[in-house]
Amino acid sequence: MFYGLNKFFKKILPKGLFYRSLIIVAAPTIILQLIVTIVFFDSIWIKANKGMTRSLVGEIKTLSDVYNSNNKNQINYITEIYKKNFDFVINSKNENFPEQKFERRFSPMDRSLRRELKSTFGNGNYWFNTINYLDIVEVRIKSEGKHLQFFFPKERIATSSVRLFVLWITLPSIILILIAILFLKNQTRPITNLAKAAQRFGKGDYINEFRPSGAREIRNAAYEFDRMAKRINRHLNQRSEMLSGISHDLRTPLTRLKLQLEMLKDKSVSQQMSKDIDEMENMLNDYLQFAKSQIKENTEKIKINDIFFNIQKKLNTKNLDIEINNEIHLHGRRQALERCFSNIIQNGLVYGNKVNIYAEKSLNRVVILFQDDGPGIPPEHYRNVFKPFFRLDRSRSLNKSGVGLGLAIVEDIVNSHGGNIQLSKSPLNGLQVKISLPF
Numbered sequence: 001m002f003y004g005l006n007k008f009f010k011k012i013l014p015k016g017l018f019y020r021s022l023i024i025v026a027a028p029t030i031i032l033q034l035i036v037t038i039v040f041f042d043s044i045w046i047k048a049n050k051g052m053t054r055s056l057v058g059e060i061k062t063l064s065d066v067y068n069s070n071n072k073n074q075i076n077y078i079t080e081i082y083k084k085n086f087d088f089v090i091n092s093k094n095e096n097f098p099e100q101k102f103e104r105r106f107s108p109m110d111r112s113l114r115r116e117l118k119s120t121f122g123n124g125n126y127w128f129n130t131i132n133y134l135d136i137v138e139v140r141i142k143s144e145g146k147h148l149q150f151f152f153p154k155e156r157i158a159t160s161s162v163r164l165f166v167l168w169i170t171l172p173s174i175i176l177i178l179i180a181i182l183f184l185k186n187q188t189r190p191i192t193n194l195a196k197a198a199q200r201f202g203k204g205d206y207i208n209e210f211r212p213s214g215a216r217e218i219r220n221a222a223y224e225f226d227r228m229a230k231r232i233n234r235h236l237n238q239r240s241e242m243l244s245g246i247s248h249d250l251r252t253p254l255t256r257l258k259l260q261l262e263m264l265k266d267k268s269v270s271q272q273m274s275k276d277i278d279e280m281e282n283m284l285n286d287y288l289q290f291a292k293s294q295i296k297e298n299t300e301k302i303k304i305n306d307i308f309f310n311i312q313k314k315l316n317t318k319n320l321d322i323e324i325n326n327e328i329h330l331h332g333r334r335q336a337l338e339r340c341f342s343n344i345i346q347n348g349l350v351y352g353n354k355v356n357i358y359a360e361k362s363l364n365r366v367v368i369l370f371q372d373d374g375p376g377i378p379p380e381h382y383r384n385v386f387k388p389f390f391r392l393d394r395s396r397s398l399n400k401s402g403v404g405l406g407l408a409i410v411e412d413i414v415n416s417h418g419g420n421i422q423l424s425k426s427p428l429n430g431l432q433v434k435i436s437l438p439f
Contacts, residue, residue, distance in 0.1 A: 017188050017191060018184055018185065018188040021184050021187070021188065022177075022180065022181065022184055025177070025180040025184070026177050026180065029173055029176060029177065030173065033169055033170070033173050036169065037166070037169055045108075046108055046112075049108055049109065049112050049157065049158060050112050050116075052156065052157050052158075053109075053112040053113050053115075053116050053157045054116050056116075056152070056156050056157055057113075057116040057117055057120050058120075059082075059086075060120075060139060060141065060150055061120050061121075063078065063082065063088075063090060063148070063150070064121075064141050064143045064148055066078050067090075067092065067143070067146060067148055068143055068144045068146065086152070086156075087152060087153050088150065088151070088152050089150070089151035089152075090148065090149070090150055090151075091148070091149040092146060092147070092148055092149075093140070093147040093148070093149050094147065095147070097127065097140065097142060097147055098127050098140065101127065102128075102129045102130070102131045102132070103128075104130070104131070107130070109130060109154075109157055109158050110128075110130055112157065113128055113130070113137075113139075113157060114128070117139070121141055121142075121143070124142075125141065125142040125143070126139065126140065126141055126142070127139070127140040128140070130154070135153055135154050135155075136151055136152070136153060136154065137151070137152055137153075137154050137156075137157065138150070138151055139152075186214075187214065187215065189213075189214070190212070190213045190214025190215075190218045190219075190222065191214070191218060193210070193213070194218070194221065194222050194225060197210045197225065197229075198225065199418075200299070201229050202416075202418070207226075207229050210222070210225075210226060210229075212226065250280075250284055251281070251284060254277055254280060254281060254284075257273075257277055258274070258277055261273055261274055261277070298333070299331055299332060299333055300331070300332075300333075300334065301329055301330075301331055302329065302330055302331070302332050302334050302337065303327060303328070303329055304324065304328040304329070304330065304359055304366065304368075305324050305327055305328065307334065307337060307338050307341060308322050308324065308341065308357060308359075309322070310338065311338065311341060311342050311345060314342075315345070315346075315349070317349065319349060319353060319354045319355065320345065320349070320354075320355050320357070321354065321355070321356045321357065322357045323356070323357065323358050323359075324357075324358075324359045324360075325360070326360075326361065328359055328360075328361055328366055329439070330366055330437055330438070330439050331439070332417050332437070333413075333417070336413045336416070336417075337413065337417070339409070339413065340409070340410050340413040340414060340435075341368075341370075343406050343407075343409060343410050344370045344410060344433050345357070345370065347372075347406060348370060348371075348372030348374060348430070348431070349372075350374075351372065351374035351375060351430075352372035352373040352374030352375075352428075352430050353373055354372065354373050354428065355370060355371070355372045356369075356370075356371045356372075356428070357369070357370055357371075358371075364438060364439060365419075365436050365437060365438050365439065366436070366437045366438075366439065367434065367435075367436050368434070368435045368436075368437070369432060369433070369434055369435075370431075370432065370433040370434075370435075371426035371427060371428055371430065371431075371432045372426060372428060372430040372431055373426070373428035373429060373430045374430040374431060375430070376425060376426075376429070376430050376431045377423060377431055382423045382424075385407045385423070386407050386408060386410075386411045386421075387408065388408040414435055414437070417437055417438070418437070418438050419435060419436050419437035419438065420435075420436050421433065421434070421435050421436075422434045422436075
């Protein structure tokens with residue numbers, strides 16, 4: 001039972017810290033005001049209203065008895081006295097008793113008036129209207145064949161201080177809640193900033209302007225995050241620089257080997273060794289490309305259409321078909337995304353004759369499809385091809401002369417932008433690469 005209630009409350013309660021904190025602050029205040037208001041209405045306002053209504057109905061009963069006595073002098077005297085001192089207007093009517101009722105079911109004033117008139121004059125012998133006039137109540141009474149009409153101020157049966165009381169109950173509560181909102185905003189803003197910084201860092205952005213703020217515990221968490229981010233950045237930079245340096249330094253002995261091979265008389269041995277050296281150079285190029293993908297680049301607003309048309313211009317081929325109906329913008333790293341898309345397109349052109357590209361916007365993401373007519377990839381290797389240095393010898397790899405870093409680079413760039421990548425069979429019987437990126 002308690003587990004079910006706990007699950008139910010988890011569903012209906014807000015997920016954000018600010019709104020949960022606001023409920024913790026505002027809920028007791030609102031509940032207290034409701035209790036005070038209910039107690040006031042029950043013990044003070046309703047009882048006072050009931051007593052005033054009973055007194056007024058007693059006066060109406062007295063006036064009705066005076067009118068039934070047929071003593072004109074006494075009737076005129078009482079009518080003038082009540083009109084002068086109590087703002088009463090009394091009329092004797094010969095018209096038919098009204099049948100339409102204007103009682104409000106949920107009005108305490110109408111309920112009290114109906115209860116007292118019914119107990120005094122009986123059912124069907126009274127009629128009242130509290131709606132037609134702003135500050136006046138109309139009551140009609142049947143008594144001994146006479147039809148009496150009474151007009152009197154509403155304040156005779158309703159206390160005028162109730163509105164003032166409700167105002168003073170609600171106004172301070174609203175002011176206190178607004179003050180609480182301002183303080184809660186200031187307390188939750190550092191947590192929100194820390195979460196945004198962590199999200200940006202997870203996407204590969206360089207966090208430089210982050211400043212810890214807020215309460216002591218939040219500041220400590222922010223300081224530790226900043227130190228952790230700097231350690232990770234330092235480690236990534238050292239790794240990239242080391243990989244780039246090793247790959248660059250190996251070019252020199254390879255160049256010397258090429259020159260020495262040119263001097264060999266045995267051309268068959270020279271050609272075989274040249275192929276091995278060319279393969280080593282291609283491996284170094286892949287290493288350098290992988291190192292470049294780790295270089296920090298600032299995030300900016302990018303137009304996807306421009307990236308694809310720039311790639312098409314560089315490749316200068318008619319076998320690339322790009323279909324993007326609308327302008328699509330997102331925040332990301334331009335060079336990294338261009339390298340990612342270019343790798344996929346070049347892979348499709350190497351192993352196929354045609355590559356089709358489709359891009360469209362969904363609710364909060366950009367979906368890009370790359371479709372080629374090449375040999376494709378077996379489904380059992382869909383996950384393996386994203387592993388560094390994995391190559392498909394039987395069907396295809398991202399680069400025939402590479403070492404299997406192409407798709408690893410693609411996945412790393414996509415994941416660093418908060419997106420995901422999926423492989424499947426394309427309608428052209430080749431490979432389909434589906435990339436989904438957030439705006």
